[in-house]
Amino acid sequence: MIKREKAEDFLYMEARLIDLRNFCDWLELFTKDGIYWLPINENSKPNDHLSLIYDDDLRRRERVRRLALSPPSQAPFSRTLHVVSNVEVVAGNDDHDVVLHSVQMVYEIRGGDDRQFELGDARIFAARAEHRLRLHDTNWKIVLKRMVLLNRHIPIPNLTFII
């Protein structure tokens, strides 16, 4: 098991990597078979219902690469701030496997000429997060990061940043 303090440190570190746009290091937090998943219907399997995001290693690398290519939906790019709270450590299978639950509030805002449509609006994404971690040598790595957004059923204009 992992102490809650350690679990919090891990989640804070992940949030900081995203918010500081250190995406290459963020990618390295995942195991090779790790999944980054934002379901729409949280009770369905990823093959039975569309997901907002269902990234394996390759798709995740594509996602990070695309941000560097400045596509229209990320030019100007999104800045984010993650607030991580309500952290709970749920027993895993053994000492090398643990499940963390947390609540995350993600603030997102784009810059540029902020009076233009879609720019300058601060958006809040609230989510219940689940992290499944596995111990690799002395480092915890993400096997599954699953974020269940509160607004997953309603229209979302732009979710092309890392959340």
Next chain:
Amino acid sequence: MTTLIEQLGLNLEPNECIKETKNDFRVNGQVYTNQLLFQLEMDRIFGQTWIFVGHDSEIPEIGDFKTSYIGRRPVIVTRGHDNQIYVMLNRCRHRGSVLCRDAKGNAKSFQCIYHGWVYDLNGDLLGISKHKGGYPDDIDKSGLGLMAVPQVCNYRGLIFVCMDPNADSFLNYLGEAKSFLDIHLDRSPIGKINCKYGAHRTEYLGNWKFQSENAVDGYHGDTVHESFFKLIDEFGNKSGQHGAYTQGDFKEIIEHRTTGRSMGFKNGHGIWESPMTEGAILAMKNGPHAEYVKELEKLRGEKLAHQMLNSMNLMIFPNLAVAHGQLRVIRPISVDKTEVSIHFYDLEQVPENYNEFRMSGYQRFFGPAAFGSPDDVEIFSINQTGLQAEEVEWLILSRGLQREKLDNQGVRTGDPTDETPQRAFHRAWKHFMTNGS
């Protein structure tokens, strides 16, 4: 009697909004920004043409319902006790409340939460609460059911409705575009699709017509989707093949985008089509989905089967695009706000791994967090922002006008990057907005 245009106080008549000469085609910016024109559209476009409201696989069981919209009119789509599809205005006949506040579900009847009037699945008024003494005992309930949408057509599972009881039938309205809708549906060996995966929903701060135009626009890809092409170039199609871009590298994709065609039909429908290369067909025939290709060739004949593997986007005027294995539904909210919901569908009776392969490719490009469609949506908001500079007045939609071919069925064909489908859309827009005058 004053006309609706006079009542609205429009200073720009719809017939002045589209300007066409032999070599020029222009659309007035107010078509996308004017509140009064938007109001007129809700009456003349969404009140007179065939509107897509859902697919019957979304309501498979008796008592299943979903809500939808005809422009801004809220409607309920139900499967009645007789297994028929009913589409009714979602408005209690008593004092106007919506009857149904859930997006979907299963019900035995619908009860108004205001005063408790109860309606059957087909809209019949079943009961008035505290009837006795309040209304005549023999009040004629038969005239007080939910207002039925005058025309409903279930075409191979796609439910289209029309508010105009005198409008031409759906198949006449669809006209020459029908065979292109059939191509999409006939990709299933039994000709059936199933919208069982839910939907990706997005919205943008721009006019609804931007999405209708763009669904069949072959001109924007090189710029708007450049990042996607670069991903294919660097990572290949291993993480999911998006049907429109089966080629391996950036140069091939750009070259391939100039092959194919665009078409515009009467009543505003249009297509953009990009055929698979011989190499891509060969790869499909020898790849993990060989079994599916073989069966399709057997059922439909080689030529049609290969056309079915093509990337072909169909826009059915005014609010449905059928493309890349999806039903894309466009819902105007206001003159500068639009919802788009994308229903990726299952092809029935194909090998399971083929639907999984399709879904993986779909999710690489489509959805609010994907690598393609969010860039389109961004453009629609960019357009709306730019149009606030009203003095420029006209948008230019003349690309390829001089090389467009017109056949005796009224079908126009252009190059794949031409604005042929968009012009067809706006000709129909003008036709319906002026009541055909």
